Amino acid sequence: MVKVVLKEVSKYFGKVRAVDNLNLEIKDGEFVALLGPSGCGKTTTLLMIAGIYKPTKGRIYFDNEDITDLPPKDRNIGMVFQSYALYPHMTVYNNIAFPLKLKKTPKHVIHEKVVKVARLLRIDNLLDRKPSQLSGGQQQRVALARALVKEPDVLLLDEPLSNLDAKLRIYMRAELKRLQKELKVTTIYVTHDQVEAMSMADRIAVMNQGKLQQYAEPNILYDKPANIFVAGFIGNPPMNFIEGSIMEVNGEYYFDSGVFKLKIHRSLGEMISSKTEEAILGFRPEHIKLVTTKAPNAIKGIVYVVEPLGRDMVVNIKVNDTIIKALASPEIQLTPGQQIYIILDERKIHFFNKSTGEAIV
Amino acid sequence: MLSLPRYRIESRKTKALLRSIIKYLIVIVVAVIPLIPVWIMYLWLIMQSFSPKVNLGIIPLGFTLNNWRFLWSPLKMGLKTYPNIWPITINTLLIALGVSGIVVLISTLGGYALSRMEFAGRTGMMKFIIALHAFPSVILLIALFIILNKLGLYGKGYVTLLGITLVKAGLEIPMASWIIKGFFDAIPWDVEWAALVDGCTRWRLWRSIVLPLVLPGIGAISIFSFLSGWSEFLLVFTYVKDEAYYTLPVLIYHMIGEYKMVDWGLLAALGLFFTIPTIIFFSTSQKLLLRIYVGGVKG
Structure with missing residues (x-):
């Protein structure tokens, strides 16, 4: 050996x-x-x-x-x-x-x-x-x-x-x-x-x-x-990526994709903006919470396709032109075309430098 | 589809049957009919050699072994007596075995190199091999004569036959290398790599792993080169002047060539005698030869 x-x-x-x-x-x-x-x-x-x-x-x-x-x-x-x-x-x-x-x-x-x-x-x-x-x-x-x-x-x-x-x-x-x-x-x-x-x-x-x-x-x-x-x-289904930029409004930091604005923690925002303005947001399908009613800091989307896998299901959600894949328990009843809200766990999201592809967080 | 009326299905069946009958007819016309003259020729050969007289070429009248007398007595043709058939058969066999031995030895090495090794001029060489094949050996006769003469391989009995064997092998090697290269190509790199990892040297790998996998190819090129040496006429006819060192094709030529009176029965018997190795080889190794077109390794 x-x-x-x-x-x-x-x-x-x-x-x-x-x-x-x-x-x-x-x-x-x-x-x-x-x-x-x-x-x-x-x-x-x-x-x-x-x-x-x-x-x-x-x-x-x-x-x-x-x-x-x-x-x-x-x-x-x-x-x-x-x-x-x-x-x-x-x-x-x-x-x-x-x-x-x-x-x-x-x-x-x-x-x-x-x-x-x-x-x-x-x-x-x-x-x-x-x-x-x-x-x-x-x-x-x-x-x-x-x-x-x-x-x-x-x-x-x-x-x-x-x-x-x-x-x-x-x-x-x-x-x-x-x-x-x-x-x-x-x-x-x-x-x-x-x-x-x-x-x-x-x-x-x-x-x-x-x-x-x-x-x-x-x-x-x-x-x-x-x-x-x-x-x-790594990961199946793969991580979702959304391009956007980091902006600061009145001391509060937002990730702006052009379609939605996601409020992020101040320290996170400062860290990202110290490195790059253009960032890519990444989050895994299994770290998404889906709710049917409007919630603060949630991303609005429309159910596109639902793929049941038995133990859980992959929900394809259309946010403007991008498809986001989310893993959800099969108990939720979803029909294509239905409006849905995506809530991200801030501890489990990733940001990448758009020009180099390197991870920031 | 199931709702089609019964009579229409029937008429379709008839059409399909007709179509397949026509297909068979075409096959018969294209493949079987052209073979008939060939079969008649062989039949002629057999009948002629075993019968004193034949009608219409193929209907024998009686049985005789007189035409095969050359097997146990000297061969007489008109006034001339030719050497006994057996030394001549041995001459032919020596050339054939020599050619196939040399061809197998060199082609398996050369074909492996062409298939597996990267060296400058490899592609050029492969194109050249094909080009080489376009030149008949007739155009080389004079040049070869000079070369053999200079090397002392001319006019000295068996040494002359050795010279001819070398020349013939040389002419066969390019194509044989090309054929065996195809067999080497069919061996996956993985198998060779596995052998290297298992502890083989390149030589050991070639001997223990690669050669056994191209055995059908070796069989094929050895048969081809054997038969090509066996039936070599031009080189022997040109370079061998002493009758004792004739080979079968040249002997047969003289049976036709020198006298107006041709003993057809004798000629047929000699011809059959000459084809014996061919028949043996093809009947025992048909499968092997067919595999040339199927290719090497079977997993």
């Missing part, structure tokens, strides 16, 4: 900056998710840690040892690919045994280890089959077994759950997390699914366009997003 450190790592493909000046430290035994939309450079980062891509700039360390120039085989890593990448011409047993054979492990030790890891992943009844005879979930377990059998220092997972059906994915999420805690292997997990990252990882590195946006614990990403990208990427 090792600590992984990336120092000012960049990878360019021609003129495209796939990864741009990435600094990341993954603690010994930690489960870190690299989260971002497709093409954000997360898989490239993983492949650099694996040693398949060489960074254009920067160094990678395992436990203070510079491994940037080591080939993959000398890094003692295990990796699971999105496609599983099993060897189609080998049986499950040989697939799992392959890394050990390359290490010239004695045969009886190989057998012991393969059977042990196969039992751990509950695939010990499939050892004689070929990969093409397995279901997606079974293939995924074989790939995981192959990665784990050599007792790697670092486990790299590239969207391992994305090819599974929804039910199995939720099951494997918990299974993987349990396994990682049990084996205490440093794990780097690439995903574009924020739910996966939030539910499994100790820390999440959010990336966009090759740049690290924020690296923090899941609850911090959720409560204190560093910028508008992170705020919009």
Whole structure:
């Protein structure tokens, strides 16, 4: 088990900056998710840690040892690919045994280890089959077994759950997390699914366009997003954003969107206006209170569509031209076209600098 | 739709039936009829070789093995006696095996490089390969003669055959590399990366993971190059003057070429003998060859 450190790592493909000046430290035994939309450079980062891509700039360390120039085989890593990448011409047993054979492990030790890891992943009844005879979930377990059998220092997972059906994915999420805690292997997990990252990882590195946006614990990403990208990427349904400006009238501060004015606390107003005039207001759907009668400092809107989800419902509210999504309990009776008032909890709203996208509060 | 009157549904059914009959008729005309002359030719070959005399080309009158006498006695044609068939078959086999061996060895390496490695001039090279194929070997005869002569690969019995094998392999390698490249292309990068992570060197990866996955491709190019070496005529005809080093195609040519009296029965038997490897290969490896167009890895 090792600590992984990336120092000012960049990878360019021609003129495209796939990864741009990435600094990341993954603690010994930690489960870190690299989260971002497709093409954000997360898989490239993983492949650099694996040693398949060489960074254009920067160094990678395992436990203070510079491994940037080591080939993959000398890094003692295990990796699971999105496609599983099993060897189609080998049986499950040989697939799992392959890394050990390359290490010239004695045969009886190989057998012991393969059977042990196969039992751990509950695939010990499939050892004689070929990969093409397995279901997606079974293939995924074989790939995981192959990665784990050599007792790697670092486990790299590239969207391992994305090819599974929804039910199995939720099951494997918990299974993987349990396994990682049990084996205490440093794990780097690439995903574009924020739910996966939030539910499994100790820390999440959010990336966009090759740049690290924020690296923090899941609850911090959720409560204190560093910028508008992170705020919009984490959470489902996503955060609502409204552009506007901060104005002061008679010592009182308002957020003015052009359609409505929202009174905000003096200290908050002073803080924002000291940094920028143009701001973006952000608030999560679950932090909205909906009332049907007029209330002070409430935003007036019209119910546009209601999406019931069973446990709760997403109410789409039209405020002038913008749609605001709110989560509400399904007990409220709402009909499209109905007038409604939105009340925001001032402790849970966010303001972002419009020009830089950075979070102010 | 269900409310349509009964008679209309009936008439639609008839129309659909008619349409499918017409479809089959077109298939028969386009695909089966052109094959008939080909089948007649093969039938002619078989009948001619096993019968002393035939009517209308394909109706045998009696049975004889006389036409196959070359298998156990020297081959006589008019006044001339040709060498025994077996050494000549071995010559042909040597060229065919040599060509396919060299082609497989070099194409699997070259095709892998073309498919997987980035190097300057890669695209240019691939275009050039296709262009190369447009030139027939006839135009190279004189240049090749000079080269073989300078290298001492001309006029020395088996050494000449070696020279021809090298030339033939050289002519086959570009296309074979191109074909096998397609098979390498079909292997996902993930599989190679997984092997590298698992602890392979590039060589080990090529040997243990990549090669087994392109076996159908290797089968295909080895068969193609074997048959192309087996049936090579022009190079042997031009460069080999000593009858002892003839190959089957050249021998067959001489059976037709030198005398006005052609022994059709003998010729047919020789022709059939010559096609034996082809028939063996195609009947055993049809599936393999078909996969060329389907491509490599099956998950």
